[in-house]
Amino acid sequence: MMNPTLLAAIPIISLFFLLLARRRVFSQKVALLPSPPRLPFIGNLHQLFGSILHRSLYKLSKQHGPLMLLHLGTIRTLVISCPKIAEEVIRNNDLVFATRPKTKVMDFLSYNNNNIAFAQYGVKWRQMKTLLRTHLLSPQRVKSLSFDRAEEVSLLLENVADVASRGNGVICLTEILNSYITNVICRVVLGSWITKEKKPLLSKLSHESSALFYEVFLEDFFPNLKWLDVLRGSHRKLKNYMKTWDALFEEIIKNHGRESKEVNDKNNTSFMGALLDLQNDSSLGFVITNDQIKGLTMDMIIAGIDTTFATMDWSMTELVRNPKVMKKVKDELKKVAHGEDMISEELLGQLSYLKVFIKEVLRLHPPAPLLLPRESLQESQIQGYNIPKQTRLVFNAWAFGRDKSYWEAPEQFMPERFIDSAVDYRGKDFCFIPFGVGRRSCQGTDFAMAVIEITLANLLHRFDWSLPSGITIEDMDMIECDGVISSRKQKLELVPIASKGSNEEHTYPMKVNYAKNLSHFHSLGDIENQESISPSRQRTFELLSLPPEAGREPTNSFRFHLKRAENPGSSCERSSHDEH
Ligand code: HEM
Numbered sequence: 001m002m003n004p005t006l007l008a009a010i011p012i013i014s015l016f017f018l019l020l021a022r023r024r025v026f027s028q029k030v031a032l033l034p035s036p037p038r039l040p041f042i043g044n045l046h047q048l049f050g051s052i053l054h055r056s057l058y059k060l061s062k063q064h065g066p067l068m069l070l071h072l073g074t075i076r077t078l079v080i081s082c083p084k085i086a087e088e089v090i091r092n093n094d095l096v097f098a099t100r101p102k103t104k105v106m107d108f109l110s111y112n113n114n115n116i117a118f119a120q121y122g123v124k125w126r127q128m129k130t131l132l133r134t135h136l137l138s139p140q141r142v143k144s145l146s147f148d149r150a151e152e153v154s155l156l157l158e159n160v161a162d163v164a165s166r167g168n169g170v171i172c173l174t175e176i177l178n179s180y181i182t183n184v185i186c187r188v189v190l191g192s193w194i195t196k197e198k199k200p201l202l203s204k205l206s207h208e209s210s211a212l213f214y215e216v217f218l219e220d221f222f223p224n225l226k227w228l229d230v231l232r233g234s235h236r237k238l239k240n241y242m243k244t245w246d247a248l249f250e251e252i253i254k255n256h257g258r259e260s261k262e263v264n265d266k267n268n269t270s271f272m273g274a275l276l277d278l279q280n281d282s283s284l285g286f287v288i289t290n291d292q293i294k295g296l297t298m299d300m301i302i303a304g305i306d307t308t309f310a311t312m313d314w315s316m317t318e319l320v321r322n323p324k325v326m327k328k329v330k331d332e333l334k335k336v337a338h339g340e341d342m343i344s345e346e347l348l349g350q351l352s353y354l355k356v357f358i359k360e361v362l363r364l365h366p367p368a369p370l371l372l373p374r375e376s377l378q379e380s381q382i383q384g385y386n387i388p389k390q391t392r393l394v395f396n397a398w399a400f401g402r403d404k405s406y407w408e409a410p411e412q413f414m415p416e417r418f419i420d421s422a423v424d425y426r427g428k429d430f431c432f433i434p435f436g437v438g439r440r441s442c443q444g445t446d447f448a449m450a451v452i453e454i455t456l457a458n459l460l461h462r463f464d465w466s467l468p469s470g471i472t473i474e475d476m477d478m479i480e481c482d483g484v485i486s487s488r489k490q491k492l493e494l495v496p497i498a499s500k501g502s503n504e505e506h507t508y509p510m511k512v513n514y515a516k517n518l519s520h521f522h523s524l525g526d527i528e529n530q531e532s533i534s535p536s537r538q539r540t541f542e543l544l545s546l547p548p549e550a551g552r553e554p555t556n557s558f559r560f561h562l563k564r565a566e567n568p569g570s571s572c573e574r575s576s577h578d579e580h
Pocket residue numbers: 116117118299300301303304305307308311366367368371372373434435436437438439440441442443444445447448
């Protein structure tokens with residue numbers, strides 16, 4: 001009789017050979033794809049370390065072609081470096097590649113598949129996307145936030161003038177823009193619940209998330225080495241990070257109930273507030289869980305802050321490096337402003353050169369150069385090659401913007417290339433996809449562009465910008481940070497001088513009564529009396545770091561906006577007594 005141990009081993013041995021044979025079939029097909037030589041066990045990982053990822057991939061694609069297979073540990077990854085193949089994938093296989101890979105970080109940040117950006121493709125993702133499109137980031141909603149943007153821009157301008165007046169005139173614009181955009185996004189996403197004490201924490205958390213993407217979890221490449229991540233403390237770090245987020249969200253959720261009971265604040269327009277209200281909306285057809293609210297809120301903070309900041313930081317850098325472009329942008333602003341010292345959103349449509357300038361920035365410096373990774377849900381074909389299920393896919397959008405067959409002199413900064421050109425960033429032109437393409441493309445494009453345009457327009461209209469003395473254009477390093485979001489590595493230090501003709505000229509330091517101004521913005525009423533400020537409005541002041549008792553006279557720019565607020569629809573010409 002056969003030994004029972006041997007008998008039990010037969011199915012296991014058979015299964016082993018079956019799997020081996022299956023693997024060989026797959027690898028034969030996949031081996032046909034161009035692929036750099038790889039090392040045992042780690043595959044091609046060693047070719048990616050030590051350099052900026054999208055640049056390493058670009059370099060590899062020059063040797064191995066625009067469709068290239070990499071083995072990152074046990075993970076098959078297809079890298080596409082040319083627009084034509086990207087178009088083929090999206091046209092034929094967008095649905096096949098509609099899901100995101102499950103990685104340790106994405107799993108955590110998605111609140112266990114309860115968000116959009118990192119969520120697996122499926123019913124939940126579709127529900128979240130509908131919520132975002134119809135309730136949070138619809139064109140009407142984006143438009144309705146124009147007051148919030150105007151207020152924040154005004155504060156930014158004052159801040160720039162104030163910081164410049166205090167030191168030697170040099171400001172670190174990178175830091176100012178960074179905290180400005182955190183304020184903008186947190187304000188619209190979290191509303192007045194976030195106090196000024198919590199803002200630095202939020203800023204830290206959002207930037208850490210970007211860095212976390214590059215924290216290498218061995219488990220993602222070698223599932224059997226999960227225990228090493230535990231030993232290295234990576235799991236604990238991620239868990240603690242998420243605990244901090246969770247405590248913050250819980251507090252907001254708890255306050256939401258109280259807020260509606262105690263204050264009955266009907267003007268609560270934050271994204272998170274809207275989502276909490278929608279929890280009781282039966283017409284939605286599905287129930288939104290607290291985890292979905294947390295996941296979605298986190299999505300917008302993570303997806304919104306670093307990307308928008310990077311675009312504005314690169315924009316200001318390119319303007320300083322290209323004085324002719326700066327002059328053209330400023331001339332256009334002056335013409336459109338008709339003597340006003342603040343550019344309002346209604347004027348943005350007339351700023352065609354500013355718009356092509358921003359396009360050129362996004363072409364050369366896409367904030368997410370590799371978009372977000374996708375993964376195939378089933379077997380498919382690309383360029384005649386068989387691509388197995390669960391193959392990861394990466395589009396190198398940074399390389400697309402430098403493809404010589406689509407762009408003349410691609411390394412040159414030339415906004416003029418977009419004049420009289422229909423090429424746009426909305427995902428139809430595959431050579432220019434800073435916001436991604438297909439089903440998984442960015443949901444925040446309109447919101448991001450509204451913030452970027454109004455901010456740059458006013459920064460450039462109000463100030464003339466130059467490099468600190470002793471620094472030349474040649475000293476400006478144009479290398480980007482390594483990370484999912486590709487902002488410029490070197491901080492941008494500049495000297496702002498109030499523009500000639502600006503009504504704020506020679507008025508450093510500019511101190512304003514923000515409390516009065518903000519009260520107008522929020523209620524169009526008067527708040528001479530401190531007692532009349534509601535608790536929620538009080539928190540708005542805190543959110544904006546403004547002491548309610550602060551200040552003297554409103555600035556001209558604020559007067560202008562106040563008049564618009566008080567007389568919506570009027571042309572709101574500035575009268576002579578508005579001038580200093
Ligand atoms: C200049 C600013 C921005 C850029 C360049 C940008 C770019 C991107 C890119 C490249 C993707 C991945 C697309 C893909 O995989 O094909 C993405 C996804 C996403 N973005 Fe943005 N983004 C920006 C701002 C924003 C803002 C302000 C928000 C929201 C407040 C936002 C929300 C999202 C969401 C929810 C997704 C996930 C879409 C999905 O997976 O289905 N983004 N964005």
